Amino acid sequence: MSTSFTMIGGEGPDSYREHSKYQKINEAISTKLDIDFTSNLVNIADFGCSSGPNTFDAVQTIIDAVEHKYQEDTEYQVFFNDSPNNDFNTLFKTLPPTRKYFATGVPGSFFGRVLPRSSFHVGVCSYSLHFVSKVPKEIKDRDSPVWNKDIHCTGSSKEVAKLYLDQYKIDVGSFLSARAQELVPGGLLLLLGSCLPNGVQISETVVGMMIDNIGSSLNEIAKQGLIDQEKLDAFKLPIYLAHADDLKQIITDNGCYTIEVFDKISHEHGEFPLDPEYLTISFKVTVGGIVTSQFGQDAMEKTYELVKEKTQEMLPQLAKAKPGMQYLIVLRKN
Numbered sequence: 210m211s212t213s214f215t216m217i218g219g220e221g222p223d224s225y226r227e228h229s230k231y232q233k234i235n236e237a238i239s240t241k242l243d244i245d246f247t248s249n250l251v252n253i254a255d256f257g258c259s260s261g262p263n264t265f266d267a268v269q270t271i272i273d274a275v276e277h278k279y280q281e282d283t284e285y286q287v288f289f290n291d292s293p294n295n296d297f298n299t300l301f302k303t304l305p306p307t308r309k310y311f312a313t314g315v316p317g318s319f320f321g322r323v324l325p326r327s328s329f330h331v332g333v334c335s336y337s338l339h340f341v342s343k344v345p346k347e348i349k350d351r352d353s354p355v356w357n358k359d360i361h362c363t364g365s366s367k368e369v370a371k372l373y374l375d376q377y378k379i380d381v382g383s384f385l386s387a388r389a390q391e392l393v394p395g396g397l398l399l400l401l402g403s404c405l406p407n408g409v410q411i412s413e414t415v416v417g418m419m420i421d422n423i424g425s426s427l428n429e430i431a432k433q434g435l436i437d438q439e440k441l442d443a444f445k446l447p448i449y450l451a452h453a454d455d456l457k458q459i460i461t462d463n464g465c466y467t468i469e470v471f472d473k474i475s476h477e478h479g480e481f482p483l484d485p486e487y488l489t490i491s492f493k494v495t496v497g498g499i500v501t502s503q504f505g506q507d508a509m510e511k512t513y514e515l516v517k518e519k520t521q522e523m524l525p526q527l528a529k530a531k532p533g534m535q536y537l538i539v540l541r542k543n
Contacts, residue, residue, distance in 0.1 A: 237399070237539050238274035241469045244330060244395050246283075251275055252329040253310070254288040256319040256388070257337025260296040261303050264289060267333045271399075272309060275331070285310035290323050292316070318342070320383045324391040332388060333399040342380045344445040345372040351442060360424040361446045363417040377449045381459050385540075389465035392542045398466065400538040401474070405452045406531075413531040415481050416450065418523065419492050419516075426515035427500070435511060436504045444503055446496065453534060460540065470539035480532050485520040488527075489513055 253271050258264040268287050275283065289300060293316040304312055317323040319334070320342050347353040348362075348369055357369045388398055403416065411417035431438045451459075453471075460468060481488060493513050501509040520527075 237470050237537065238271060238331065238397060239278045241539055241541065242275065242278060242331065242397055244393065246279075246281075246330075249281060249283050250286060251283055251331070252286045252288065254290060254315075254324065254329040254332040254391070256290045256323075256332060256334040256384075257340075258289040258291050258295070258300065259337075260299040263335055264300070265303075265305055265308075267335055267399075267401075268310065269305070269308075271331050271333065286313065287311070288313050288315045288324060288329065290315040290317065290319055292318065319387070320380055322387045322390060326390050327393045328391055330393055330396045331399070332392060332397070333401070334384075335401045336403065338381060338384065338400060338402050339448050339450055340380075341373070341376045341447050341449050342383075343376065344447050345376055348372060348445055349443045357445060358442065359421070360427065360441075360444055361411075361417075361420045361448065363412045363421050373449045374451065374455065377451055378455075378459055381451075381456070382463055385460065385463045385465060389463075389542055394542055396542050397469075398540040398542070400536070400540065402536060403450055404456050404534050404536055405450050406534045407452050407454050409452075409531050409533070411450055414533045415488070415527055415530045416533055418527060418530060419488060419520070420446065420448075420496075422516055422519050422523065423492065423496060423500075423512065426512045426519060427504075429515055430504075430508055430512050436508050440503070446499065448496075450533070453536070456536075456538075460538070465543055466540035467543060468538065469541050470537060472537050474535040474537050480535065483524060483527055485517055485524070488520050489517040492516070 251272075253268055255264045255267060272285055275285075287310045289297075289312060291297070295316070297314050297316070301312065301314065315323050319337070347355045348357045350356055355366065355368045355372065362370045362373050385398075392398060405411060405414070412421070427436070427441055427444075430436055431441045457468070457471060460466060481491070493516075497509050497513065500512060504512075
């Protein structure tokens with residue numbers, strides 16, 4: 210994964226760690242994990258851990274479930290994996306002081322191997338599999354017949370969407386194959402994230418509308434001369450939201466796992482609260498790091514000032530958006 214695909218680090222008001230509590234996992238391990246441990250050491254891995262604190266919630270949920278099921282005197286080792294450019298400093302400075310595990314940082318792209326064979330028992334990937342390792346080059350080339358003028362495929366042609374999907378299939382397949390080598394037989398891989406309900410297009414959702422908002426704001430910044438228009442024309446977000454059936458088919462085609470759970474997660478306040486401040490910050494911490502790496506901090510800040518203004522104007526439209534889908538998938542290694 211490109212080192213620019215990282216969340217905003219640190220501990221400030223715009224940092225990822227201050228706005229990730231919305232992501233929680235359900236306790237599904239106690240009924241699905243069935244391993245005869247050869248030692249009293251359980252290894253847990255978080256792929257795409259970012260800078261917390263959601264990763265700590267996920268890890269603690271796993272530990273609680275394992276302890277409840279096995280009720281043994283067990284030690285835990287946790288591998289925190291993310292891009293080498295991730296804010297590991299904040300991650301480790303904010304480790305829970307009462308944690309029951311030993312912590313290890315594992316920098317590297319999760320689209321490939323990052324751990325030894327058969328080295329972990331339970332893994333989790335929380336809201337990271339919507340990234341693709343690269344944007345198809347044809348989409349970025351103005352002279353290409355499938356050049357996409359937008360920063361994403363929210364309203365583009367079927368050909369552009371297919372190119373994104375083809376890359377997504379390659380990347381998720383690589384992720385699953387790498388984890389299958391690292392996971393012990395019978396071990397579990399938990400996937401949490403966002404996808405699209407079957408039949409719903411991304412342009413009809415809050416996510417798609419907010420991405421278009423970011424693209425529109427970037428173009429206004431370019432017109433003001435703060436960023437280069439040609440550079441913006443070549444800029445495309447390395448993000449793809451698959452339809453639920455496409456995601457399920459990718460897992461099935463991989464052949465390394467049995468799907469134990471494929472559930473929609475419902476949140477108390479809906480997928481996104483319709484609050485301009487919340488929506489602006491949510492997308493800033495997710496996409497702001499990529500925008501900063503391409504155009505600089507000042508351009509990013511000015512862009513998100515516009516995004517907030519436009520979000521206020523868009524509230525009636527956002528209120529009519531079709532819901533996306535938050536998922537929990539539990540896979541058992543065959």
